[in-house]
Every structure is written in structure tokens, then in C-alpha cells.
Amino acid sequence: MNPIYIDQKEILKHYKQPDKYTHKGIQGHAIIIGGSYGKIGAVTLSSKACLKTGCGLVTVFIPKCGYDILQISIPEVMVVTDNQEKFISNITFDIKPQAIGIGPGLGLEIETQQAVYKFLKINKTSLVIDADALNILSKNKEWLPLLLPKTIITPHPKELERLIGKWNSEEEKIDKAITFSKQYHLIIVMKGAPTRIIDEDTIYENTTGNAALATAGSGDVLTGMITSLLAQSYEPISAAILGVYLHGLTADIALPETGYQSFIASDIITNIGKAYLSLENKDWNFL
Ligand SMILES: NC(=O)C1=CN([C@@H]2O[C@H](COP(=O)(O)OP(=O)(O)OC[C@H]3O[C@@H](n4cnc5c(N)ncnc54)[C@H](OP(=O)(O)O)[C@@H]3O)[C@@H](O)[C@H]2O)[C@@H](O)CC1
Numbered sequence: 372m373n374p375i376y377i378d379q380k381e382i383l384k385h386y387k388q389p390d391k392y393t394h395k396g397i398q399g400h401a402i403i404i405g406g407s408y409g410k411i412g413a414v415t416l417s418s419k420a421c422l423k424t425g426c427g428l429v430t431v432f433i434p435k436c437g438y439d440i441l442q443i444s445i446p447e448v449m450v451v452t453d454n455q456e457k458f459i460s461n462i463t464f465d466i467k468p469q470a471i472g473i474g475p476g477l478g479l480e481i482e483t484q485q486a487v488y489k490f491l492k493i494n495k496t497s498l499v500i501d502a503d504a505l506n507i508l509s510k511n512k513e514w515l516p517l518l519l520p521k522t523i524i525t526p527h528p529k530e531l532e533r534l535i536g537k538w539n540s541e542e543e544k545i546d547k548a549i550t551f552s553k554q555y556h557l558i559i560v561m562k563g564a565p566t567r568i569i570d571e572d573t574i575y576e577n578t579t580g581n582a583a584l585a586t587a588g589s590g591d592v593l594t595g596m597i598t599s600l601l602a603q604s605y606e607p608i609s610a611a612i613l614g615v616y617l618h619g620l621t622a623d624i625a626l627p628e629t630g631y632q633s634f635i636a637s638d639i640i641t642n643i644g645k646a647y648l649s650l651e652n653k654d655w656n657f658l
């Protein structure tokens with residue numbers, strides 16, 4: 372089971388330069404669903420990362436308490452609110468997005484769990500599932516067959532354990548992830564150091580990133596980035612591969628300036644532009 376390494380050479384098989392005549396309508400509309408009282412920051416980070424990865428339009432679906440926070444901190448993002456003040460209870464919106472990311476800061480309220488169930492039952496849009504949306508699925512494993520083929524899930528090790536159970540070795544973890552991926556036809560972004568992507572029998576291993584990423588919200592940012600790429604019409608596996616590569620690259624670029632300790636999730640977002648430019652061999656050091 373040799374992995375395919377996600378390096379610059381592999382990335383250039385997936386990366387597409389934007390068309391000169393594109394416009395925001397063509398660049399894709401993404402929705403990020405998440406947030407709860409005290410965790411609106413997760414959706415703020417995720418939606419800003421989504422925009423900064425190139426998506427034309429981004430809308431968030433959040434509980435009411437996040438309205439002012441979102442509108443003031445990211446004026447470019449549109450906001451639709453739930454009827455509840457502190458958590459999501461019913462996911463409804465009129466727009467037709469090309470991709471949806473769900474989970475950052477979502478919380479585990481029973482009403483939120485039911486809202487996720489109802490959403491999954493009718494959803495036909497490409498999806499990235501992270502954080503509490505994964506934890507909700509772990510608590511309700513009978514809902515897993517509702518996921519469309521090629522849905523991307525982005526668990527950190529604890530979220531993965533809640534989904535697939537404990538493992539005794541790295542090999543066993545990968546075997547169990549392959550079995551899970553095949554059972555539900557999911558793309559699993561197994562976050563960690565290194566991050567691996569499992570697409571049924573194919574294993575990819577990322578080569579970018581460093582310990583600076585061990586900071587609150589860095590996974591929420593990754594969810595926004597992958598959702599953005601999906602909305603821009605990347606195939607799900609390409610969105611996952613390019614997303615983890617660019618995400619890690621931001622930390623490699625920022626490290627000489629921030630060191631490991633002072634790098635925060637917002638620094639990932641700040642450096643997405645330089646990460647993109649380095650794909651086009653434009654040396655970000657001289658910008
Ligand atoms: N600003 C905001 O609004 C933010 C909001 N956020 C939101 O909070 C919600 C809860 O998400 P969460 O990941 O913090 O909690 P949870 O699922 O219980 O997992 C934590 C446990 O998992 C483990 N663990 C984690 N990583 C690991 C690793 N690499 N390697 C090994 N173990 C690892 C570790 O377990 P331990 O090692 O302590 O046993 C840890 O205690 C979610 O909605 C998220 O979006 C956050 O994103 C932060 C910023």
C-alpha cells in the first residue's frame with residue numbers, strides 16, 4: 372500500500388488556472404454551515420478561507436447570535452441565520468450552491484443533530500463534512516448511508532476514532548479507513564502529521580505543512596479551502612488533494628516569519644495567495 376505523495380509534481384496534475392474571462396458566478400457559490408454560541412469564530416475562519424481560496428460567492432448558515440460577528444468581520448460573506456439564537460435547529464436556504472461545508476463550531480445539541488439528519492436526507496450538493504457534523508454522524512452511524520458518493524470527510528484523529536473505532540498501529544488505522552471509505556464511498560482526509568487522503572484503495576500522503584498548524588481553527592480553515600475548490604468545479608479528490616497541499620504550504624511559507632509558536636489559523640488565510648503563486652512558480656519571497 373504505497374501512498375501517492377502530494378508534492379508540486381502531483382499538484383500540477385490537478386491545479387487549474389482561472390480563466391481570463393471568468394466572473395464571480397462562474398467561480399462558484401459555497402455555503403458553510405456551522406457555528407454555535409461561543410464558536411462563531413470557527414465559521415468566520417472557514418468562510419474567509421473559502422473566499423480566499425477563490426470561490427466567487429460565499430454564504431454562511433449560522434445561528435442568530437453570529438449575525439453581527441460575521442457581517443462585521445467579513446463583509447464579503449453573506450449570512451443566512453437559523454431561527455434559534457445559540458445553535459442551528461433547521462437548515463434552510465433559498466440559494467443553490469455548488470458546494471457545502473458543514474460542521475465547524477456546529478455543536479451537538481439534539482435539535483442540531485436532527486437538523487443535520489433532515490439536511491443529509493435531502494442534500495444533493497457536493498459536501499465537505501468536518502468537526503461536529505462528523506461527531507453527530509459518529510453518534511448516529513445509521514445515518515452514514517445518507518452521504519452521497521465522493522462526499523469528503525475531514526476528521527482529526529479523535530474524530531476518526533469516533534467514526535471507525537480504535538486502532539493499534541498506523542497500518543491498522545489505514546486499513547480501517549480504507550474499509551470505511553469503501554463501505555460508504557467516501558473520501559477521507561485523515562488530518563495529522565502527515566495528513567493522508569483515502570479514496571477507497573488509493574492512499575495519498577501530503578508533503579507540506581509543519582507543527583505550526585497545531586493551533587485552534589486550522590482544521591476549520593481547511594474545511595473552507597476544500598469547500599471552495601469543490602465549488603470551483605474541482606473533482607472531489609482533486610479538491611481534497613489541492614486543499615491539503617495549499618493549507619500545509621501556507622505554514623511552510625509563514626514559518627520563517629512567525630516561528631512555530633506565533634502562527635495562528637488566520638495566518639493560514641493570509642498566506643493562501645502566496646501558496647497559489649508558488650504553484651505558478653512565482654517566487655512569493657520577492658512579492
Ligand atoms: N475559534 C473557534 O470557534 C474554534 C472552534 N472549534 C470547534 O470546536 C468544536 C470541537 O472541536 P475540537 O476538535 O476542539 O474538539 P474534539 O472533537 O472533542 O476533539 C478534541 C480532542 O481530539 C483529540 N485530538 C485533536 N487533534 C488531535 C491530533 N492531531 N492528534 C491526536 N489527538 C487529537 C484530543 O484528544 P486528547 O489527545 O486530549 O485525548 C482533543 O482533546 C468543533 O466544532 C470545532 O470546529 C475548534 O476548531 C477550535 C476553534
Ligand SMILES: Nc1ncnc2c1ncn2[C@@H]1O[C@H](COP(=O)(O)OP(=O)(O)O)[C@@H](O)[C@H]1O
Pocket residue numbers: 502527562563564565566580581582583584585586587588589590591592593
Ligand atoms: N504537527 C502538525 N504537523 C502538521 N500539520 C498539523 C500538525 N498539527 C495539526 N496539523 C494540521 O492542522 C489541522 C488541525 O485540524 P483540527 O484538529 O480539526 O483543528 P481545529 O478543529 O482546531 O480547526 C489539520 O489540518 C492537521 O493536519
Ligand SMILES: [Mg+2]
Pocket residue numbers: 501502527590591
Ligand atoms: Mg477541527
